[in-house]
Amino acid sequence: MKIFAYGIREDEEPSLRKWEEANPNIEVGFTKYTLTADSARLAEGSDGVVTLQTSPYTRKALEVLNKLGIKYISIRNVGFDNFNFKDLNDLGFTLTNVPVYSPNAIAEHTVLLMGRLLRRVPEFDEKFDNGDFTWAPTIGKEYREQTVGVVGTGHIGRVVIKILQGFGAKVVAYDVYHNDDIEKQGLYVDSLEELYKQSDIITLHVPLFDSNKYMINDKAISQMKDGVYIINCARGELIDTDALIKGLDSGKVAGAGLDVLDNENSVFGKVWSSIDNIPNEKIKNLAKRTNVIITPHSAFYTETAIHNMITTSFDSNKALIEGLKPNNIVDTTK
Ligand code: NAD
Ligand code: COI
Numbered sequence: 001m002k003i004f005a006y007g008i009r010e011d012e013e014p015s016l017r018k019w020e021e022a023n024p025n026i027e028v029g030f031t032k033y034t035l036t037a038d039s040a041r042l043a044e045g046s047d048g049v050v051t052l053q054t055s056p057y058t059r060k061a062l063e064v065l066n067k068l069g070i071k072y073i074s075i076r077n078v079g080f081d082n083f084n085f086k087d088l089n090d091l092g093f094t095l096t097n098v099p100v101y102s103p104n105a106i107a108e109h110t111v112l113l114m115g116r117l118l119r120r121v122p123e124f125d126e127k128f129d130n131g132d133f134t135w136a137p138t139i140g141k142e143y144r145e146q147t148v149g150v151v152g153t154g155h156i157g158r159v160v161i162k163i164l165q166g167f168g169a170k171v172v173a174y175d176v177y178h179n180d181d182i183e184k185q186g187l188y189v190d191s192l193e194e195l196y197k198q199s200d201i202i203t204l205h206v207p208l209f210d211s212n213k214y215m216i217n218d219k220a221i222s223q224m225k226d227g228v229y230i231i232n233c234a235r236g237e238l239i240d241t242d243a244l245i246k247g248l249d250s251g252k253v254a255g256a257g258l259d260v261l262d263n264e265n266s267v268f269g270k271v272w273s274s275i276d277n278i279p280n281e282k283i284k285n286l287a288k289r290t291n292v293i294i295t296p297h298s299a300f301y302t303e304t305a306i307h308n309m310i311t312t313s314f315d316s317n318k319a320l321i322e323g324l325k326p327n328n329i330v331d332t333t334k
Pocket of ligand 1: 103151152156208259260299
């Protein structure tokens with residue numbers, strides 16, 4: 001049996017080696033390149049592939065894998081919005097993801113973004129760089145005075161809620177499916193509009209679908225409190241960047257913490273040396289603001305997460321090749 005992995009980084013190699021040691025009968029090949037129509041040929045002779053990327057998986061790449069007789073794809077991450085399900089189904093692929101590799105990684109990052117905005121850390125940093133060691137006017141706010149609206153109470157949203165409650169924040173939540181524990185705590189509101197109305201901070205933890213693309217648009221922002229903070233550690237396309245920029249310009253939005261951005265692949269994963277060199281005007285506009293914190297889709301990036309992403313994705317791919325049905329097969333019929 002052979003598994004071929006795409007987009008393998010140096011920081012993943014120790015966990016990959018451990019997996020190989022634990023599975024001596026399985027041949028593992030890998031490349032640092034992501035899965036494209038060109039790199040797909042590298043999987044020749046393999047029974048399944050393991051992959052991770054934020055750019056789209058093209059039909060052409062999948063067609064090459066299909067011609068090589070490969071039927072099993074296991075992604076090392078949670079979100080599968082960069083696959084076209086029709087392509088997967090037409091070509092007969094079975095897909096697994098890693099639904100829970102470390103919700104804490106993303107949740108902790110989310111709450112850190114909130115805290116850095118509340119305590120105006122980027123503004124203090126800017127003052128510090130100018131040798132200014134004074135207090136005013138960068139006065140902060142405390143978590144316990146905030147109502148935080150958590151959109152999506154899945155694995156990550158629920159850890160965000162737990163951490164926020166530790167800080168004494170009031171939480172309101174919205175989800176199309178209600179989690180028993182969150183329901184028992186009485187945190188759910190009936191509509192997004194109600195969540196927008198009540199929240200000082202809004203944080204997104206839902207998958208991206210065609211139906212919720214740009215859910216944070218002009219209309220949604222108009223329903224929010226004046227001076228709201230918006231946090232997005234889910235998917236960039238949930239926010240219409242033009243609407244966010246308008247909200248920041250008018251002061252309606254006091255600040256934003258963004259680990260993901262619409263069209264982030266134009267900027268993330270590369271070194272630009274200076275914000276001025278960023279080749280995306282909207283992202284550059286956001287990056288220049290001291291009330292906007294951008295991180296390069298790195299909320300997941302912890303040692304624990306990386307280890308679990310490698311181990312679970314390879315275990316799942318192996319199980320598929322052996323004809324088993326792991327419980328993390330993605331339902332591509334929906
Ligand atoms: P999850 O599947 O456990 O939870 C998602 C929740 O969203 C579910 O409870 C679901 O019912 C709810 N939901 C779906 N559509 C909704 C809608 N339209 N309105 C309200 N609720 C809706 O997923 P998770 O593990 O919590 O991850 C959430 C998202 O975070 C992922 O889909 C992924 O896009 C993103 N993510 C980002 C990073 C990162 O590094 N920034 C890492 C992992 C995941
Ligand atoms: C996910 O797991 O869905 C992420 O967003 C992490 C990233 C490495 C793709």
